[in-house]
Amino acid sequence: MKLFRALALLLVVTGLSGCGYNAIQRQDEGVKAAWSEVINQYQRRSDLVPNLVNTVKGYAQHEEKVLIEVTQARAKVGTMQLSPDALNDPQKLQEFQAAQGQLSSALSRLMVVSENYPQLKADGLFQNLQAQLEGTENRITVARNRYVKAVEEYNVLIRSFPNNLTAKIFGYHVKPNFTVENEKAISTAPTVDFGATPAPAQAPAPAGTH
Numbered sequence: 001m002k003l004f005r006a007l008a009l010l011l012v013v014t015g016l017s018g019c020g021y022n023a024i025q026r027q028d029e030g031v032k033a034a035w036s037e038v039i040n041q042y043q044r045r046s047d048l049v050p051n052l053v054n055t056v057k058g059y060a061q062h063e064e065k066v067l068i069e070v071t072q073a074r075a076k077v078g079t080m081q082l083s084p085d086a087l088n089d090p091q092k093l094q095e096f097q098a099a100q101g102q103l104s105s106a107l108s109r110l111m112v113v114s115e116n117y118p119q120l121k122a123d124g125l126f127q128n129l130q131a132q133l134e135g136t137e138n139r140i141t142v143a144r145n146r147y148v149k150a151v152e153e154y155n156v157l158i159r160s161f162p163n164n165l166t167a168k169i170f171g172y173h174v175k176p177n178f179t180v181e182n183e184k185a186i187s188t189a190p191t192v193d194f195g196a197t198p199a200p201a202q203a204p205a206p207a208g209t210h
Contacts, residue, residue, distance in 0.1 A: 020163030024172050027154040031175060032084040034147040041140045042077070042100060048136065049074040049103075052129050056110060059120035063113050070110050073103040090176035097178060107133075144178060151177045 053067055060067075080099040086092050114120055121127075155174050158167035167173070 021166050031150045034150040037143045041143045045136045059117045070106040073106040
């Protein structure tokens with residue numbers, strides 16, 4: 001009886017290999033590999049934050065609120081670890097994305113503050129961090145785009161007949177994907193520009209004039 005069952009299972013598996021099992025497995029591994037690259041690039045950005053904060057602090061110590069926001073956002077990102085095995089959980093992916101978004105926003109505010117300190121912008125270490133952060137933001141965008149595409153291809157594959165039957169038998173499920181607030185958010189890197197010159201403030205109107 002056991003031998004019969006083993007042979008029957010072998011025949012089923014052999015038959016399912018022609019119904020997309022191998023392709024599903026390849027796509028699933030492709031999604032995991034793409035996710036690993038996303039994590040690598042986000043980690044690269046996170047690693048830049050301490051040096052960036054310390055450099056800014058040296059020239060703008062009284063900008064405590066912004067510096068604390070960046071530090072706290074970075075700490076929160078560190079607690080939002082999402083392994084490839086947890087990618088099927090939409091809530092966890094959303095929480096991860098939200099934490100990364102908070103860090104992006106905090107860094108953007110820090111960049112605005114830096115414009116008020118010409119000596120900071122002229123600092124060699126700061127300029128080096130600028131180049132690294134700009135490059136990392138671009139790599140994050142590329143990695144996210146690749147992950148989005150990998151998930152889309154995987155989801156289309158396991159929804160197609162007869163692959164959907166194979167996916168159901170072996171427990172493959174549709175994976176959630178990154179969400180964006182607008183169409184450009186996923187394809188355009190966040191602007192990180194340390195070199196822009198702030199617009200000069202307008203002089204106050206003389207008293208008594210209208």
